[in-house]
Amino acid sequence: VAQGWAQIVVFLLVLTALVPLVGSYIAAVFQGERVFLSPLLGPVERFAYRVLRVRPEEGQDWKAYARSIVVFSLLSWLALYLILRTQGVQPLNPEGFGSGPWNLSFNTASSFVTNTNWQYYGGETTLSYCVQMVGLTVQNFVSAAVGIAVLAAVIRGFAARSGSALGNFWSDLIRINLYVLLPISFVAALVLVSQGVIQTLDGSQTFHTLAGGTQTLALGPVASQEAIKELGTNGGGFFNVNSAYPLENPSSLTNVVELMLILVIPASLTYTFGRMIGNRRQGWAIYGAMMAMFLVAVAVVYAAEQHGSPAQHHAGLLTASIEGSTGGNMEGKEVRNGIAQSSLWTAVTTVTSCGAVNAALDSLTGIGGLVPLASMGTGEVVFGGVGSGLYYMLLFVLLTVFIAGLMVGRTPEFLGKKIESREVKLVLVGVLVTPLLVLFAAAWAVASPDGTQSIYNHGPQGFSESLYAYMSQANNNGSAFAGYTGFIQPNAPGNVGSEAFSFANLLGGVVMLLARFLPMIAALAVAGSLAGKRVAPAGAGTFRADSPTFVVLLIGVVVIVAALTFFPAFLLGPVVQGLTDQLF
Amino acid sequence: MSGLRKDLLTATMAIVFLTLVLGIAYPLVTTGAAQLAFPGASDGSKVEMDGKVVGSKLIGQDFKGLPRYFQSRPSATEYSGDVTYFNNLGPNSRELSGFFAEQLAAYLKRQRPYNPGLSAADVPVDAVTTSASGVDPHISLANARIQARRVAEVRDLSLTRVLDLVDEHTAGRFLGLFGEPGVNVLELNVALDQGAAE
Numbered sequence: 001v002a003q004g005w006a007q008i009v010v011f012l013l014v015l016t017a018l019v020p021l022v023g024s025y026i027a028a029v030f031q032g033e034r035v036f037l038s039p040l041l042g043p044v045e046r047f048a049y050r051v052l053r054v055r056p057e058e059g060q061d062w063k064a065y066a067r068s069i070v071v072f073s074l075l076s077w078l079a080l081y082l083i084l085r086t087q088g089v090q091p092l093n094p095e096g097f098g099s100g101p102w103n104l105s106f107n108t109a110s111s112f113v114t115n116t117n118w119q120y121y122g123g124e125t126t127l128s129y130c131v132q133m134v135g136l137t138v139q140n141f142v143s144a145a146v147g148i149a150v151l152a153a154v155i156r157g158f159a160a161r162s163g164s165a166l167g168n169f170w171s172d173l174i175r176i177n178l179y180v181l182l183p184i185s186f187v188a189a190l191v192l193v194s195q196g197v198i199q200t201l202d203g204s205q206t207f208h209t210l211a212g213g214t215q216t217l218a219l220g221p222v223a224s225q226e227a228i229k230e231l232g233t234n235g236g237g238f239f240n241v242n243s244a245y246p247l248e249n250p251s252s253l254t255n256v257v258e259l260m261l262i263l264v265i266p267a268s269l270t271y272t273f274g275r276m277i278g279n280r281r282q283g284w285a286i287y288g289a290m291m292a293m294f295l296v297a298v299a300v301v302y303a304a305e306q307h308g309s310p311a312q313h314h315a316g317l318l319t320a321s322i323e324g325s326t327g328g329n330m331e332g333k334e335v336r337n338g339i340a341q342s343s344l345w346t347a348v349t350t351v352t353s354c355g356a357v358n359a360a361l362d363s364l365t366g367i368g369g370l371v372p373l374a375s376m377g378t379g380e381v382v383f384g385g386v387g388s389g390l391y392y393m394l395l396f397v398l399l400t401v402f403i404a405g406l407m408v409g410r411t412p413e414f415l416g417k418k419i420e421s422r423e424v425k426l427v428l429v430g431v432l433v434t435p436l437l438v439l440f441a442a443a444w445a446v447a448s449p450d451g452t453q454s455i456y457n458h459g460p461q462g463f464s465e466s467l468y469a470y471m472s473q474a475n476n477n478g479s480a481f482a483g484y485t486g487f488i489q490p491n492a493p494g495n496v497g498s499e500a501f502s503f504a505n506l507l508g509g510v511v512m513l514l515a516r517f518l519p520m521i522a523a524l525a526v527a528g529s530l531a532g533k534r535v536a537p538a539g540a541g542t543f544r545a546d547s548p549t550f551v552v553l554l555i556g557v558v559v560i561v562a563a564l565t566f567f568p569a570f571l572l573g574p575v576v577q578g579l580t581d582q583l584f
Numbered sequence: 585m586s587g588l589r590k591d592l593l594t595a596t597m598a599i600v601f602l603t604l605v606l607g608i609a610y611p612l613v614t615t616g617a618a619q620l621a622f623p624g625a626s627d628g629s630k631v632e633m634d635g636k637v638v639g640s641k642l643i644g645q646d647f648k649g650l651p652r653y654f655q656s657r658p659s660a661t662e663y664s665g666d667v668t669y670f671n672n673l674g675p676n677s678r679e680l681s682g683f684f685a686e687q688l689a690a691y692l693k694r695q696r697p698y699n700p701g702l703s704a705a706d707v708p709v710d711a712v713t714t715s716a717s718g719v720d721p722h723i724s725l726a727n728a729r730i731q732a733r734r735v736a737e738v739r740d741l742s743l744t745r746v747l748d749l750v751d752e753h754t755a756g757r758f759l760g761l762f763g764e765p766g767v768n769v770l771e772l773n774v775a776l777d778q779g780a781a782e
Contacts, residue, residue, distance in 0.1 A: 003761075006761060007761055007762050007763075010761060010762075011762070044605075048601055051597050051600075051601050052594050052597045052598055052601065053593075053594065053597070054594060064587065067587065067588065067591060068591050068594070068595070071588070071591040071592055071595045072591075072595040072598060072599075074595075075592070075595045075596060075599055076595075076599060079599055079603075122667075122669075124666060124667070124668065125666070125667050133607050133608065133611045134603060134607040134608065135607070137606060137607055137610070137611060138602060138603050138606050138607035141602065141606045142602055142606070170594055170598060173598065173602075174598075177602060177605075177606065178605075182605070182606065182610060185610070186610065186613075186614060189614045189618070190614070190617060190618060190621065190622075193618040193621070193622045193625055193626050194621070194622050194625060195625070196625045196629045196641075196642050197625075198625075198626055198627065198628050199614055199615050199618035199619070199626040200615065200618075200619070200626055200627050200628075201615060202627070204666055205628070205637070207630075207636070207637045207638060207639065208636070208638065209638060209639055209645045209646065210633075210638050210639065210645065210647065210653065210770065210773055210774065210777065211645070211646060211647045211648040211650050211653060212648070213645070213646055213648065215639060215643070215645050215646075215663065215664075215665050216664075216665055216666040217628055217640055217643060217665040217666065218665060218666040219627070219628055221611045221614070221615055223614065223618060223626070224610060224611040224614040224615070225611070239668050240667075240668045240669055241668040241669060241670060241716060241717050241718070244670075244715075244716035244717045245668055245717045245719070246642040246643060246717060246719065246720075246721055247628065247640075247642060247643070250629075250642045251755065251758065251763070252755075252757055252758035252762045252763020252764070253758040253762070253763075255758075255762070255763060256758060256762045256763075308709075309675035309676070310675060310676050310681070311673070311674075311675055311676060311677050311678075311680040311681035311684060312681070312684055312709070312713075314681040314684075314685075315681045315682075315684035315685040315688060315712075316685065316688060316704045317684055317688060317704065317707070317709060317712060318704065318705045318706075318707070318709075319709060322706075322708065322726060323725075323726060324708065324724055324725030324726030324727075324728075324729060325708030325709060325710065325724040325725070325726035325727065326709070326710075326724070326764055327708075327709055328709065329675070329709075329713075330709040330710050330713040331671065331673075331680065331684075331713040331714060332670055332671060332672075332713075332714065332715070332716045333713075333715070333716055334715055334716050334717060334720050334722070335657070335710050335715070335720055335722035335723060335724055335764060335766040336720075336722050336755065336763050336764060336766045337763060337764065338763060338764030340764075341762065341763050341764070357716075358716065359716045360670035360671060360672060360716045362670065362672040362673070362674060363670070363671065363672065363673060363674065363675065363680075364675065365675045366675055366676065368675075369675070456672055457672070457673065457674040457677060458677070458678075459674075459676060460676070461674030461675070461676065461677065464674075481672075482669070482670050482672050483670075483672035483673070483674075486669060486670070486672055487672070577674070577675055577676045580676070581676075582676060583676050583677065583678040583681055584674075584676050584677065584678060
């Protein structure tokens with residue numbers, strides 16, 4: 001078990017070392033500077049501007065920036081929906097899968113455009129290589145780039161000394177894809193292949209097994225999808241069981257590499273922020289707050305999973321660690337990952353909005369399952385999604401500044417800019433939309449027969465599954481207690497039976513769209529409002545936002561907002577199961 | 585309105601351009617590079633015996649309880665390599681607990697003739713729980729060491745040789761630190777069939 005903790009600590013130290021490197025690089029990309037890849041990719045970038053008829057230096061105010069995002073995302077949604085619905089006539093479909101049904105395609109299109117990547121679809125059983133590449137991989141890139149672009153715009157608003165321009169969305173979109181996401185994905189994909197992640201256009205292969213049976217192996221261009229799936233905190237698997245499947249994540253090396261890919265951008269962006277506002281301490285303060293909350297999450301889930309589950313104890317299983325075996329709750333986990341790497345993964349993918357899984361979350365212990373729920377319940381601000389995590393966190397920072405201002409009786413200010421009524425109202429819209437959507441959707445889902453038909457497990461776990469489904473979709477995470485509608489997927493040849501339920505598809509799709517774009521627009525509006533504000537020099541009475549006191553206060557605000565909103569719901573599901581040995 | 589029209593045009597061109605670069609060029613170039621640099625791995629790390637593909641070293645398979653083979657972990661998917669899903673039963677599931685009890689009894693029944701005195705407390709968790717993928721290629725060292733007695737006796741081999749073979753087919757931790765050691769069941773069984781322990 002000490003071995004397990006050592007893995008986690010070393011991993012986080014390496015991450016922290018990478019933060020300044022990657023963070024400065026991304027800052028250079030945001031600011032349009034030349035980077036080491038410019039000689040190679042500069043011509044592609046300039047060609048893109050010609051095709052798009054965009055002048056990168058032409059700034060947009062927050063409304064124009066937001067409008068470009070909405071139009072781009074809307075057209076992306078339409079494109080993906082059409083691709084899904086016409087799969088049957090497209091090439092690169094060796095298994096001959098038919099086109100997706102309307103309800104599932106609605107959910108999947110919404111899911112990928114919002115960087116959620118919720119899987120009501122079954123990857124290897126319903127999607128052709130063409131759709132995986134041209135549909136899903138593209139959205140994995142661009143939805144991530146949209147999140148990062150919004151952050152770039154928000155940071156510019158915070159840092160601006162005058163004017164109202166937040167940058168140019170099209171230029172941000174192109175530069176982030178070309179200079180950040182694409183090169184890292186390409187290198188990472190090859191590293192993954194070297195370990196056994198597949199990358200081929202051949203169709204599935206059947207062979208006779210050693211014991212005289214047959215086994216069919218689904219293949220495909222997995223590594224290229226896998227790399228961006230992690231790097232963009234997307235999380236939609238090529239295979240239904242996602243990164244638990246050995247052809248997506250075959251070894252302890254790939255597990256660590258994939259975890260690093262997930263965290264590296266959201267973590268490094270705090271440094272990018274610090275650098276661009278000219279106060280690195282501020283970036284590290286936010287990083288510190290995130291890391292502190294993350295450590296609690298990973299410690300709790302690891303301890304809970306190592307303890308084992310009531311189902312195991314009732315069956316007379318020993319769950320203590322013995323020589324040559326980790327012990328613990330290995331149901332729904334892989335031997336090569338063990339308890340430590342599965343727990344670390346669970347925490348990493350749910351504090352970020354990645355939502356990839358390397359273990360079956362539905363089979364986590366009660367308290368172990370509480371961790372991903374609570375991590376998402378923070379609004380995905382503990383590192384969070386690429387870009388979205390930090391711009392969401394900055395809303396919490398402003399809220400904290402406001403509350404601190406109320407406590408000491410001074411006008412709240414951040415980075416020398418006064419936070420006034422308009423900003424606070426926008427912040428509250430941004431911070432409260434998502435939790436309200438979660439509670440509303442989950443309540444509807446458990447109170448109506450249309451919703452409850454999706455539930456798989458008996459007892460409190462059934463409630464947890466429902467809550468998890470809408471918590472995950474509203475926070476654009478994408479991981480699942482996969483029993484929820486999952487039970488109708490498996491035996492489905494082609495598309496039949498993989499439709500989930502219309503109610504779940506539609507409610508989930510709408511929730512994902514609203515929860516992605518409303519807070520995003522609120523964040524842009526706040527940045528637009530701050531951009532033009534005069535900067536007052538810091539005085540003796542200024543409440544410093546880069547101090548340890550502020551970090552504690554920020555954590556307090558995040559936890560209280562999340563806890564107050566979801567605490568009763570958590571009690572009904574995971575906490576009940578964590579406190580009882582009863583079986584259901 | 586002109587701003588909106590311009591955005592519609594720009595967005596359309598952006599989607600076309602990005603689809604070409606990210607959806608077609610990127611996966612195809614990656615495929616080409618992967619096939620060149622890592623031909624076996626990019627095609628699924630297939631394992632051959634007597635010139636025939638018998639599986640992938642990364643994908644566990646069903647050894648159907650045959651005593652001469654090391655057995656994989658239980659699977660919720662009948663070791664399917666083309667339709668994957670989780671078992672998805674919760675931590676307090678009565679059904680899951682019943683499943684564990686059955687698996688535990690079956691494991692003890694299979695092993696006790698070869699491991700006298702083996703008790704429930706000796707059985708490692710991975711031996712009675714379903715894996716996440718349904719095709720976990722590995723079992724824990726503890727599980728392999730218990731099964732080694734059966735395999736050695738049924739195949740009339742020395743236990744030491746079989747245990748050595750187990751060690752040979754154990755994937756260690758990355759950098760000696762990350763992940764957990766796992767014994768690759770298919771590779772181990774192929775080695776046994778090829779007479780590696782004789």
